Amino acid sequence: MNRYLFILGSSVGKKLLMAVTGLGLIGFLAVHLLGNVMAFAGAEAFNGYAAKLHSLQPYLTVFNIGLATLGLVHIVVGTILFFENLKARPTRYKMYQNPGGRTIGSYTMPYTGVLILLFVIFHLFKFTFVDKTVAPIYQQMSATFANPLWVLMYVVAMVIVALHISHGFWSLFQTCGVNHPRYMPLIMALGLVVTFAFGIGFGILPIYLWLIA
Numbered sequence: 001m002n003r004y005l006f007i008l009g010s011s012v013g014k015k016l017l018m019a020v021t022g023l024g025l026i027g028f029l030a031v032h033l034l035g036n037v038m039a040f041a042g043a044e045a046f047n048g049y050a051a052k053l054h055s056l057q058p059y060l061t062v063f064n065i066g067l068a069t070l071g072l073v074h075i076v077v078g079t080i081l082f083f084e085n086l087k088a089r090p091t092r093y094k095m096y097q098n099p100g101g102r103t104i105g106s107y108t109m110p111y112t113g114v115l116i117l118l119f120v121i122f123h124l125f126k127f128t129f130v131d132k133t134v135a136p137i138y139q140q141m142s143a144t145f146a147n148p149l150w151v152l153m154y155v156v157a158m159v160i161v162a163l164h165i166s167h168g169f170w171s172l173f174q175t176c177g178v179n180h181p182r183y184m185p186l187i188m189a190l191g192l193v194v195t196f197a198f199g200i201g202f203g204i205l206p207i208y209l210w211l212i213a
């Protein structure tokens, strides 16, 4: 037990925790994105999907506890790593070095992380902790995105999410030791596909709902 705690407390252990929790969060985003696609099929399809999801309540609660734990570990360990790197300047320099070069995604990591946390808190109060008996969730989304300011705010937030994922995805492979020069072009291409899939996939829905409002 002590040995495991020692490994998790080490620098490599913390990076591993970031990779595992990051992968879990990317998995959640992929499922969320698939759910959002239902909105393109119209109100009935999306509200039906949301009702089905909520009918699985006991499982949904377990899922949400798991998701919150992943998020919390990712934030706490990320914050510890950030301050450790601030203290040890040479390590900090090294952290932002990768064979792919210093990218906007890599050096904005802590800031995009904080902004995503703020977005998620805000987003939960906008769409999750709301009275759904007032209007079904599709209608609440349509009413929100009929306002171009909401659309702009969500699109900017999705650019930030995409930026964070662009480096996180890359970093995940580095941590797991998959950094052979032979695989680099493939990992970089995959990273680009994932970044654009999330950025455009999420960002397009508010624009679509605004256009059809």
Ligand code: HEM
Pocket: 029, 032, 036, 050, 060, 064, 116, 120, 123, 124, 127, 128, 137, 141, 154, 158, 161, 202, 203, 205, 206
């Ligand atoms: C344009 C983009 C997005 C839209 C339109 C959207 C829409 C929604 C809606 C309507 C719900 C409530 C579903 C329900 O309770 O029936 C929801 C829940 C949620 N969203 Fe999003 N979302 C977007 C992007 C994101 C992103 C990028 C994240 C994370 C970074 C995120 C995190 C969450 C979380 C954590 C929940 C609560 C999940 C649960 O209760 O099980 N969303 N979203």
